[in-house]
Amino acid sequence: MIRVILPAHLRTLARVNDREVSIDGVAQPVTARTIVDALEATYPMLKGTIRDHRTKERRPMVRFFACEQDISHDPIDTPLPEEVASGKEPFWIVGAMSGG
Amino acid sequence: MSGVRVLVGTRKGAFILTSDEQREDWQVEGPLFAGHEMYHIKGSPVDPNRLYASQSSDWFGQIMQRSDDGGKTWETVGNEFCYDGVPGTHQWYDGTQHPWEFKRVWHLEPSLHDPDTVYAGVEDAALFKSTDGGQTWTELSGLRTHSSGHLWAPGAGGMCLHTILQDPGNPDRLFVAISAAGSFRTDDGGKTWHAINHGLVSPWELPDSDAEVGHCVHNLAMHPSRPDTVYMQKHWDVMRTDDAGANWYEISGNLPSDFGFPIAVHAHEPETVYVVPIKSDSEHFPPEGKLRVYRSRTGGNEWEPLTTGLPQANCYHNVLRDAMAVDSLESCGIYFGTTGGQVYVSPDSGDTWKAIVSDLPRVMSVEVQTLS
Numbered sequence: 001m002i003r004v005i006l007p008a009h010l011r012t013l014a015r016v017n018d019r020e021v022s023i024d025g026v027a028q029p030v031t032a033r034t035i036v037d038a039l040e041a042t043y044p045m046l047k048g049t050i051r052d053h054r055t056k057e058r059r060p061m062v063r064f065f066a067c068e069q070d071i072s073h074d075p076i077d078t079p080l081p082e083e084v085a086s087g088k089e090p091f092w093i094v095g096a097m098s099g100g
Numbered sequence: 101m102s103g104v105r106v107l108v109g110t111r112k113g114a115f116i117l118t119s120d121e122q123r124e125d126w127q128v129e130g131p132l133f134a135g136h137e138m139y140h141i142k143g144s145p146v147d148p149n150r151l152y153a154s155q156s157s158d159w160f161g162q163i164m165q166r167s168d169d170g171g172k173t174w175e176t177v178g179n180e181f182c183y184d185g186v187p188g189t190h191q192w193y194d195g196t197q198h199p200w201e202f203k204r205v206w207h208l209e210p211s212l213h214d215p216d217t218v219y220a221g222v223e224d225a226a227l228f229k230s231t232d233g234g235q236t237w238t239e240l241s242g243l244r245t246h247s248s249g250h251l252w253a254p255g256a257g258g259m260c261l262h263t264i265l266q267d268p269g270n271p272d273r274l275f276v277a278i279s280a281a282g283s284f285r286t287d288d289g290g291k292t293w294h295a296i297n298h299g300l301v302s303p304w305e306l307p308d309s310d311a312e313v314g315h316c317v318h319n320l321a322m323h324p325s326r327p328d329t330v331y332m333q334k335h336w337d338v339m340r341t342d343d344a345g346a347n348w349y350e351i352s353g354n355l356p357s358d359f360g361f362p363i364a365v366h367a368h369e370p371e372t373v374y375v376v377p378i379k380s381d382s383e384h385f386p387p388e389g390k391l392r393v394y395r396s397r398t399g400g401n402e403w404e405p406l407t408t409g410l411p412q413a414n415c416y417h418n419v420l421r422d423a424m425a426v427d428s429l430e431s432c433g434i435y436f437g438t439t440g441g442q443v444y445v446s447p448d449s450g451d452t453w454k455a456i457v458s459d460l461p462r463v464m465s466v467e468v469q470t471l472s
Contacts, residue, residue, distance in 0.1 A: 007159075007160075008135075009135060009157060009159070009160055010160060012262040013160075013163065013176065021341065032359075045163075045176035047179070047180070048158060048159035048161055048162065049157075049161055049163065049179075050160070050178045050300055053179075053180045053182065054180075054182060059159070059160065059320070060161040061158055062159060070447075095160070096159065098158070098159075
């Protein structure tokens with residue numbers, strides 16, 4: 001089970017109340033790509049909001065954090081830290097800071 | 101009992117305003133989709149409970165919503181808008197070529213014939229169609245691949261397809277308008293398109309002032325009983341065609357400014373037209389700080405200001421292109437929303453006005469459904 005923290009607008013869209021959701025069925029090795037794959041399978045309404053439908057590129061104003069590191073610009077298939085893969089730490093999907 | 105349902109899209113969510121045919125007392129529901137830019141919400145003419153909404157966010161992109169119960173509940177539908185083939189390039193602000201990139205849906209036009217069919221006008225300019233209630237979208241790519249496509253350029257708001265008109269008597273005929281490319285018409289259901297801009301003149305924006313394309317058309321309007329007559333609010337100039345766009349002529353007449361965004365036609369009087377003059381393209385507010393709707397009962401040229409109930413001093417809001425609509429009650433109602441968050445109604449064809457709400461976020465679109 002992988003823990004994922006969603007930004008407020010995506011929680012509303014997915015109709016979940018808690019900022020953190022648990023995702024089963026994440027393919028190994030656990031990467032940003034496999035987490036978003038599983039997240040979109042569980043919550044199809046999130047398709048296109050985190051990454052492009054076809055190119056699968058992360059949207060410019062979405063960032064990925066893991067273990068207090070910004071991994072947004074790491075290759076999408078980079079294995080994530082064991083803490084995330086084991087469910088000890090969440091994977092963060094964050095709307096980029098913007099505005100005052 | 102009959103009544104109206106006004107669908108308001110704002111910068112920070114959607115609102116639904118309802119009233120009976122008197123249009124004096126209003127119920128306000130919202131914000132729906134709070135925090136999101138709601139570019140447009142529109143109901144099906146065939147099934148008024150079927151609503152479509154375009155929800156947009158710089159962070160999370162395009163989201164499409166559909167309601168089957170008049171806005172009480174909503175479901176997320178398809179948001180995959182993929183250009184057909186390799187989209188190519190169009191002209192950028194500096195005259196160089198720039199790749200076509202999907203950004204958002206500006207306008208939704210539900211079919212006059214089928215509640216599951218809806219058109220979407222998008223930025224960068226293209227027309228999409230869904231025949232399954234918004235679940236999937238297919239580009240009518242004959243428009244974007246028009247031979248002039250590389251000459252289309254973005255207006256200040258982006259290169260958007262913002263207006264879609266359907267000919268009630270001919271399902272194969274559509275009119276669209278794009279900023280800044282101009283107007284186009286199809287007579288074969290969207291397979292092929294003709295640029296219909298003859299008569300438009302843009303000396304301040306184009307090196308060739310009467311070019312085939314490149315004109316910044318802001319909005320089009322048609323009365324369903326006269327589908328060959330289309331009214332246009334251009335960047336500058338209010339225009340009219342009586343031959344389905346083959347030729348346009350100016351009807352600005354005595355307007356205090358012929359710059360503006362929306363244009364609308366009275367529900368029962370095909371020669372009665374409404375515009376909201378704005379001072380200029382560099383000063384997007386009403387001339388003299390007076391918010392005035394202008395009405396022509398002669399199909400243009402002769403315009404009268406409508407001011408009763410509207411602020412006549414220190415008003416510096418704009419009225420955006422999709423933020424004006426008419427109902428079809430016996431006494432035709434006119435509605436418009438401002439960038440200052442007001443939505444005004446006139447239940448008497450524009451003679452008197454009243455604010456339904458005064459403090460919404462920036463109003464981006466106003467549509468009205470007449471309910472029986």
